[in-house]
Amino acid sequence: MGHRPDILTQVADLTQAGEAFALATVVRTVAATAAKAGAKAIIRADGAISEGWIGGGCARAAVLKAAREAIDDGKPRLVSVQPEDLLAERGVAAGTERNGIRFARNMCPSKGTMDVFVEPMLPAPGLVILGSSPVAVALADIAPRFGFHVTVCAPKAEQAAFVEADARIDGFMMDTADGRRRYVVVSTQGRGDEAALSAAVSTPSAYLAFVGSRAKAETLVSRMQERGVDAGALAALKAPAGLDIGAITPDEIALSILGEIIALRRRDLRHQIQRVEAT
Template sequence: MIRTDLLELVSNLRAKGEPFALATVVRTVAATAAKAGAKAIIRDDGVISAGWIGGGCARGAVLRAARDAIKDGEPRLISVQPKDLLDQLGVAAGEAREGIEFAKNMCPSRGTMDIFVEPVLPHPQIVILGSSPVGVALADLAQRFGFFVIVCAPASDHADYGEVDVLADGFEPPGQYGGAGFIVVATQGKGDSAALKAALKASSAYVAFVGSRKKAEALRQELAQIGFDAERLKAFKAPAGLDIGAITPDEIAFSILAEIIEARRRGHRSELQVAVKE
């Protein structure tokens, strides 16, 4: 059972959209400081924020596994054993076999601990600027795929949307935006320039513009004239979405979400990425 203080911290970290890992001791053999069921919360900087999983015998291996798990989103099972047991198994410290990563216990206890390390990652964020039919369709579709949807549009246009996670007045991403999401400018003629300026100023994994290449090029030239960096202006994708011959707003929204999923899952960042820091 997770202690109340750990549950509260888990809830707070998830509410903030902060990634972390939950480490749980699942098995111990012989003398070990921690026993099965012991838990700890480890943040992405490798610091244990709460809980306890034993002393230095296992700590280093678990912290490394936690950082790796948060980075790639994959859980780990760590087995910390004394050298003679590792030798009997024919494995070396740092080696992985059949889904188990082995580490050496250097402590006098010479016990064995198996620790399951599970990453807890925030929902990916999609920020939709504008209230066009494509933006409305994308918001609805993205929620069904587990995205945290933030809509930035003039308050007078908020009624166009159904229920989303965050509705912000204007085009600037609000405080709930974590800075590594996917931004789609879906103004389609209603504030294109202002929305694109806001999108390019924000840090993100992907920025795309719903509109033709001709319109996008005109906007690039307009923003270049007022001092926007050329590399930033090259980075946004237009037209948004995969080329699937989409025509209707729903089809275009589907093509955009498919492109975002591809960028997220395959790590395609060369053409799509724009990470702008003030």
């Protein structure tokens, strides 16, 4: 328990940095075990324990595996590490899941039982909006209601238009250090279109869209290709942005864009879960 303050500090730091990790907590022990109820550990996406302790090798492999899977699919797990004779009494084998509990074998001489709750701590998805058009302002206003971390990139003189924003960047230089899964929307509408698009395509994202007509986007893309911008990066650009719902007003266009992003995000999450369940 002596590590608890450090763990809480690191949980806050990793959350602020937008990093995915898992928090493992020992919730019950029976007989002799190295870790006791309440012990915690932070497990990073690569399977490394960066802070805390949940016991030695008897439970480590099973908990780390559960943590990696939890980070992948966003679902918590309860792992029960038990000696082989108790597993046999229950009629379960190591790796079996029953009633939401995954059983693992304790091969250590202690022969104790330890139950560990593994909770994925996933960052809010990042929505990066470049520009300060009415559509950009409307999108920044509604996105937080759906759990998005909103970053606004626009000249400082135009930032006052945004009431809801988690982060603000003066100009169009995106933050490459943020580890969140990012969805990027360029909504400059004639004020710095090419500069904003150049910044957007230079940073990896799960979604890249341009608020404007297809013809205008094609003109900008052609101009950027002539300047040597990577054609592969430009090919990912979606224009016009949003689902086709017949949107006309800035609020309606913002809604169509957010709907498209949510549909993409949920589809990707379903695919992640299917991949984890198949392994």
